[in-house]
Amino acid sequence: LYWAERSHTGYGSVLHSLDLNTERHTQRTVLARPVPIVKLQVHPLNSMLYWVEERLHGIGSLMKGQTDGSGIRPFFPTSLTISRWTRNACNCPQDPDVGAAIAIDQSTPAGPQLLYVDAWTHHIVAADMDGCSCTMLVDTSTVPASGLPPTSMTVDHRLVYWSNATEGRIYSLTKDPSLVSNELTAINATGVRNIAALGSHLQPYPDAHCLTPKLTPEPAQLVNRTDHSITLQLPEPERDRDCGNVSVATVQFTVYYGSVSASPSCLEDLSYCSKVESFDQLVKVEGLQELTDYTFFLTFSNHYSELRGEDEVVSQPVTYRTFAAELSPPQNVSVVPLSPTVLRLMWSPSTTEFVSYQVFWRREGIVEWKNLQNEDLEKLRAGGEKLLLWADMTDLSPGQEYVLWVRAKTDYNDQVSDSVEITATTYPDPQPISLVSATANTLNVSWAKFKNQSYVLAEMESFTMRSQNWIPVPLVFSSDTFDFFMMEHLIPKTQYSFRMKIVFTSLSLPYIWPSDYRFTFETLGDRPTRPGIPVLHQLRGNINQVVWDEPVRENGAKVNLYWLEGRTDEGVREKREANLSSAVDHLDWALYYNGSKPFWIMAELSSYTRYQFRVRARNVYGWSEFSEPSEW
Numbered sequence: 001l002y003w004a005e006r007s008h009t010g011y012g013s014v015l016h017s018l019d020l021n022t023e024r025h026t027q028r029t030v031l032a033r034p035v036p037i038v039k040l041q042v043h044p045l046n047s048m049l050y051w052v053e054e055r056l057h058g059i060g061s062l063m064k065g066q067t068d069g070s071g072i073r074p075f076f077p078t079s080l081t082i083s084r085w086t087r088n089a090c091n092c093p094q095d096p097d098v099g100a101a102i103a104i105d106q107s108t109p110a111g112p113q114l115l116y117v118d119a120w121t122h123h124i125v126a127a128d129m130d131g132c133s134c135t136m137l138v139d140t141s142t143v144p145a146s147g148l149p150p151t152s153m154t155v156d157h158r159l160v161y162w163s164n165a166t167e168g169r170i171y172s173l174t175k176d177p178s179l180v181s182n183e184l185t186a187i188n189a190t191g192v193r194n195i196a197a198l199g200s201h202l203q204p205y206p207d208a209h210c211l212t213p214k215l216t217p218e219p220a221q222l223v224n225r226t227d228h229s230i231t232l233q234l235p236e237p238e239r240d241r242d243c244g245n246v247s248v249a250t251v252q253f254t255v256y257y258g259s260v261s262a263s264p265s266c267l268e269d270l271s272y273c274s275k276v277e278s279f280d281q282l283v284k285v286e287g288l289q290e291l292t293d294y295t296f297f298l299t300f301s302n303h304y305s306e307l308r309g310e311d312e313v314v315s316q317p318v319t320y321r322t323f324a325a326e327l328s329p330p331q332n333v334s335v336v337p338l339s340p341t342v343l344r345l346m347w348s349p350s351t352t353e354f355v356s357y358q359v360f361w362r363r364e365g366i367v368e369w370k371n372l373q374n375e376d377l378e379k380l381r382a383g384g385e386k387l388l389l390w391a392d393m394t395d396l397s398p399g400q401e402y403v404l405w406v407r408a409k410t411d412y413n414d415q416v417s418d419s420v421e422i423t424a425t426t427y428p429d430p431q432p433i434s435l436v437s438a439t440a441n442t443l444n445v446s447w448a449k450f451k452n453q454s455y456v457l458a459e460m461e462s463f464t465m466r467s468q469n470w471i472p473v474p475l476v477f478s479s480d481t482f483d484f485f486m487m488e489h490l491i492p493k494t495q496y497s498f499r500m501k502i503v504f505t506s507l508s509l510p511y512i513w514p515s516d517y518r519f520t521f522e523t524l525g526d527r528p529t530r531p532g533i534p535v536l537h538q539l540r541g542n543i544n545q546v547v548w549d550e551p552v553r554e555n556g557a558k559v560n561l562y563w564l565e566g567r568t569d570e571g572v573r574e575k576r577e578a579n580l581s582s583a584v585d586h587l588d589w590a591l592y593y594n595g596s597k598p599f600w601i602m603a604e605l606s607s608y609t610r611y612q613f614r615v616r617a618r619n620v621y622g623w624s625e626f627s628e629p630s631e632w
Contacts, residue, residue: 340398493556525556
């Protein structure tokens, strides 16, 4: 049952529905509109509502929406469209002003129509349900304006009926436009407010299978549970595709349930089950026992399925468990130090489901905590037969004693239960790293081992700005108290930082210490690398220049001097090539240039003499090796 009434604000209307199938006859608000609703029609074959909203006295707009209050929109399209059936251009007016009376003509099931009254001409017009194709049924230019505009209107297979509350008469006219001027009839009927054509032939029924609910394969979903109740969200009944949007009579849901451990079991026979019947899809099953598994079955029925005597179809079972009446505290609490800054707290979970946890730790009266979300608990499950949950307390202080405990909290009634408190101490920080010796190419460093603390692995790593990576440092010797590490093939006068990477237990991640660069040592300076091979260039005429590349590495000090030597091949040019090399090797080198520039200009170079040069560089740490000699 649907009706509209004036809003409590005094303006506008509220549309309500009442389900007469249910025992409680609960009223439901379908929709609210800011203007008065003066006429309402329901079309069950497509689950639609049609109504007139009065803007001015006797002038309104025709609206439509679904029976659940959604999809509210004007009945007539806002632009010209094409009829889905005829593909002819639409001829209905766009957003016409209508009178207060409307009616639905269902006498032709395949083509229902909506009758409305033009507010200005008082014509009665029939429109298809898309507001596209319109046909005039009563033309006031050819029919006496008896009772027009009407206050009520209805229709059957042959006639259109209308009345006007001020006249006390009911008029009828054939729907055939060709006979519109000949068949107007009227009867006296005082006090009439509304008229309706009745008869089973005027209310077409869809196919029988469209009137009965169809069991869905989806199970009932758990919404909430306590120690004595379980609330279920029941699925929406399915319908066949050929049923379209036909309204289905109110569905009664029957929930069968029973304890899984009961004997005989509800799983064996529905007669052993308890049941709850409801017209609502949200069902609360009460009177249950705590921490008990219950099986639930579901059936659908309504007025038409009972009339047809259909067999009851039962859904697949689904099992849910009630909670405990009292929340048990976490048990078997233990703690494992993992590093100087991390403690791992482990416990056996509460027997109650849907419990969240908080872990607490206290030091010197200061309490901190961490919330653990339910979705994180699966990640915390340890392997093996014994189920344990765990959480890591991080960013703690090294070598400090902490008091720790776990709090369990139910998600459904906010019960809390704390475990026993347990005490643990974090590992101390490692001992410092010390420089034992340094050369230009090596660093020998040591690390003092823990005195009373075991660990699985201790490695040293080194970092330099040149490489930008931490690399392992080889362990060369280990005593009871120290580990010695040696880095070789280093760059002179370069800083290297060191840190320890320690694994304290098999459960621990590597602990990196320190997090800064406090242990940084430098290699000693060294003489430069040898310069590049000298090259002879002719500048002009008899003026030549010998140039060479500076050392690739100065090794900690600037080059302040170059030493260029040379030799000639005079007297051996004519010798055979096999003897030439032997002779040249014994020629003495002579100093040609001693200065700070990486070049030397020479004049009066003999064109009959071949020259060979070599050069070395010096810084405060000494002379480099000579370069490779130049070619003759």
